[in-house]
Amino acid sequence: MLKITNLHAGIEGNEILKGINLEIKAGEVHAIMGPNGSGKSTLSSVIAGNETYEVYKGEILLNNESLLDYSPDVRAHKGIFMSFQYPVEIPGVTTTNFIKTAINAKRKFLGLEDLPAKDMLKLIKEKAELLEMDRKFLSRSLNQGFSGGEKKRNEIFQMAMLEPKLAILDETDSGLDIDALKIVANGVNKLKTKDNAVLVITHYQRLLDYIVPDYVHVLHDGKIIKSGGKELAFELEEKGYDWLK
Amino acid sequence: MKANNIASYFLELENKGILDLESNIHKIRTKALADFEQLGFPSKKEEEWKYTSLKKILNQEYELFSDKEKTVELKEVKKHFIHEIDSYKIVFIDGVFSSFLSDTSHQGMDICLMSSALKKTKYKIIIDHYFNTITNKDNSLSLLNTAFARQGAFIHIPKNTLVEKPIQIIHFSTKTKKPYFLQPRNLIIIDENSQVKIIEKHQSLADDNFTLTNSVTEIFANKRAVVDYYKIQDDTENTSLLDHTFIQQKEASTVNMNTYSFGGKLTRNNLEFYQNGERIESNLNGITILNNKQFVDNHTLVMHNQPNCESNELYKGIYADSATGVFNGKVIVDKIAQKTNAFQQNNNVLLGEKATINSKPQLEIFADDVKCSHGCTIGQLDDMALFYMQQRGIPKKEAQGLLLYAFGNDVVEKIKIPELKSRITNLIAKKLNVKLGF
Numbered sequence: 224m225l226k227i228t229n230l231h232a233g234i235e236g237n238e239i240l241k242g243i244n245l246e247i248k249a250g251e252v253h254a255i256m257g258p259n260g261s262g263k264s265t266l267s268s269v270i271a272g273n274e275t276y277e278v279y280k281g282e283i284l285l286n287n288e289s290l291l292d293y294s295p296d297v298r299a300h301k302g303i304f305m306s307f308q309y310p311v312e313i314p315g316v317t318t319t320n321f322i323k324t325a326i327n328a329k330r331k332f333l334g335l336e337d338l339p340a341k342d343m344l345k346l347i348k349e350k351a352e353l354l355e356m357d358r359k360f361l362s363r364s365l366n367q368g369f370s371g372g373e374k375k376r377n378e379i380f381q382m383a384m385l386e387p388k389l390a391i392l393d394e395t396d397s398g399l400d401i402d403a404l405k406i407v408a409n410g411v412n413k414l415k416t417k418d419n420a421v422l423v424i425t426h427y428q429r430l431l432d433y434i435v436p437d438y439v440h441v442l443h444d445g446k447i448i449k450s451g452g453k454e455l456a457f458e459l460e461e462k463g464y465d466w467l468k
Numbered sequence: 469m470k471a472n473n474i475a476s477y478f479l480e481l482e483n484k485g486i487l488d489l490e491s492n493i494h495k496i497r498t499k500a501l502a503d504f505e506q507l508g509f510p511s512k513k514e515e516e517w518k519y520t521s522l523k524k525i526l527n528q529e530y531e532l533f534s535d536k537e538k539t540v541e542l543k544e545v546k547k548h549f550i551h552e553i554d555s556y557k558i559v560f561i562d563g564v565f566s567s568f569l570s571d572t573s574h575q576g577m578d579i580c581l582m583s584s585a586l587k588k589t590k591y592k593i594i595i596d597h598y599f600n601t602i603t604n605k606d607n608s609l610s611l612l613n614t615a616f617a618r619q620g621a622f623i624h625i626p627k628n629t630l631v632e633k634p635i636q637i638i639h640f641s642t643k644t645k646k647p648y649f650l651q652p653r654n655l656i657i658i659d660e661n662s663q664v665k666i667i668e669k670h671q672s673l674a675d676d677n678f679t680l681t682n683s684v685t686e687i688f689a690n691k692r693a694v695v696d697y698y699k700i701q702d703d704t705e706n707t708s709l710l711d712h713t714f715i716q717q718k719e720a721s722t723v724n725m726n727t728y729s730f731g732g733k734l735t736r737n738n739l740e741f742y743q744n745g746e747r748i749e750s751n752l753n754g755i756t757i758l759n760n761k762q763f764v765d766n767h768t769l770v771m772h773n774q775p776n777c778e779s780n781e782l783y784k785g786i787y788a789d790s791a792t793g794v795f796n797g798k799v800i801v802d803k804i805a806q807k808t809n810a811f812q813q814n815n816n817v818l819l820g821e822k823a824t825i826n827s828k829p830q831l832e833i834f835a836d837d838v839k840c841s842h843g844c845t846i847g848q849l850d851d852m853a854l855f856y857m858q859q860r861g862i863p864k865k866e867a868q869g870l871l872l873y874a875f876g877n878d879v880v881e882k883i884k885i886p887e888l889k890s891r892i893t894n895l896i897a898k899k900l901n902v903k904l905g906f
Binding site: 274300309314316322326 | 850864871
């Protein structure tokens with residue numbers, strides 16, 4: 224589904240990704256681990272289309288279509304979702320209104336009319352129940368005053384509403400205690416199907432106990448230096464990153 | 469229009485009987501005229517006008533008065549009223565009262581016209597007691613207005629009265645060969661323990677009208693009175709508005725003054741609050757959203773004259789293209805005004821390289837047991853927030869609009885009339901070119 228070939232990218236002339244090759248098929252869960260500064264967040268930002276970064280070389284294909292010329296919102300419509308490490312607070316816009324705007328933007332892109340209010344409410348109710356989320360959150364300003372865990376749950380709720388093909392979880396576990404982590408992982412697992420895929424970007428192995436990867440890749444200094452199964456994550460936990468160098 | 473021609477206009481109107489020589493206030497008028505002639509129109513050489521030039525708008529000929537009652541079709545003007553609610557209405561067309569469009573009252577309160585109040589003997593005591601007592605005598609535009617003061621809104625709410633229906637004061641102007649120079653004069657007196665909501669608006673009925681309005685309003689909020697005042701400044705693109713509103717508050721009163729500036733070519737707002745009592749609350753809120761070459765100057769003054777009072781000021785501005793904003797917030801805390809809480813915040817977003825904001829907080833604090841703060845921010849939209857919204861599928865332009873709407877939202881939240889809140893929200897969305905799906 225996602226095919227990254229020889230990707231070189233960076234910011235302000237500094238190359239951070241130095242030739243990434245990665246293939247993710249539908250139904251798979253991949254994890255990318257690596258020390259700080261290895262380029263993990265850059266990779267997720269570049270796939271999502273953050274215009275602060277520049278692609279110097281290489282290709283990103285989603286279902287055989289190049290994403291490189293598409294703005295972030297178009298990539299979202301094509302099926303990319305990124306759960307942010309630090310979700311943004313937007314006081315004055317409720318989560319409900321925000322997600323309504325997002326859903327209708329996608330429908331407009333696909334040539335459809337706005338989703339009628341009744342159907343929108345039904346969809347919201349359904350997804351909130353699936354994720355065992357208290358709907359009270361939805362009428363508060365987006366992420367404002369939310370704890371770390373609440374913000375991440377809100378990200379997963381939005382993911383449930385938007386039904387992406389590829390969900391990138393960018394350091395979703397950062398700042399979460401074990402209970403919050405379990406809730407978030409639970410949500411992600413409920414949304415997994417054989418037709419979508421998940422890319423988990425993480426520093427710690429802990430999250431991977433709950434979102435079990437099919438493949439683990441180690442990113443170091445802008446390159447994937449090793450790939451393996453889920454056991455690789457345990458090895459890294461034990462031996463640290465220096466072992467691979 | 470030149471300052472030294474004003475006297476001849478005045479004489480002409482006296483001769484025509486339009487400015488009533490017998491009226492209670494004629495002496496006040498003639499003195500104001502003489503004082504105005506000494507000062508002339510404000511120029512950029514004065515500190516208070518340093519960013520605001522009136523040269524261009526004064527470099528035109530204006531019609532000073534209309535004495536004929538004009539008629540307009542209700543359907544033409546209905547959209548300018550908040551028509552979803554039942555309200556009192558005091559409506560003027562080119563400075564002349566329109567009885568057809570208005571809905572005044574004398575039932576236990578006076579919601580009516582300045583011209584009646586200035587002529588009828590039953591109002592003489594009130595007029596003598598209040599009229600022109602709190603205007604700033606160094607302010608030449610207020611003096612000019614006083615010289616020609618003749619028509620506007622007169623509102624007197626007796627004590628212990630909760631006025632359920634809001635009062636809409638609307639000044640329409642029509643298209644004529646020479647544009648109008650209107651000088652509405654409002655006097656609003658709210659007695660002890662009473663409450664009122666007032667919405668004020670200036671609206672030209674033609675897009676290419678060059679109406680100039682020099683408005684003066686005196687508001688007296690007596691003990692424990694509550695006044696919610698909303699100024700909607702969304703006039704057509706060639707109009708100019710010079711507004712001076714003076715507010716005197718007595719013990720334990722609350723005045724909430726809200727200014728929404730989206731239209732017009734040049735707008736200058738002067739708000740002056742005088743806290744003459746303890747436990748007074750003065751809240752000043754404003755949103756300014758401008759584009760093209762629009763100009764809005766918000767000058768405010770809060771005089772904390774007594775202890776234990778509070779003032780809260782929150783002004784937000786969004787400036788696109790070559791628009792210019794000026795914010796000057798003065799707070800003066802007298803040495804006896806201990807336990808004053810005075811908070812001022814001015815936040816601005818500049819959407820382009822040619823947009824400008826000149827922001828100047830001025831706190832003069834002479835008491836030592838006070839809590840005072842001021843904050844000013846000038847910035848651009850947060851790139852991370854924009855990317856977050858785009859990643860959710862919201863295109864860049866809509867994302868910007870939504871962020872800007874969110875930026876101004878805490879000021880809009882303070883509107884206490886639901887129909888007005890939704891109207892202002894729609895105005896903001898329209899001005900920001902964003903379709904709010906909610």
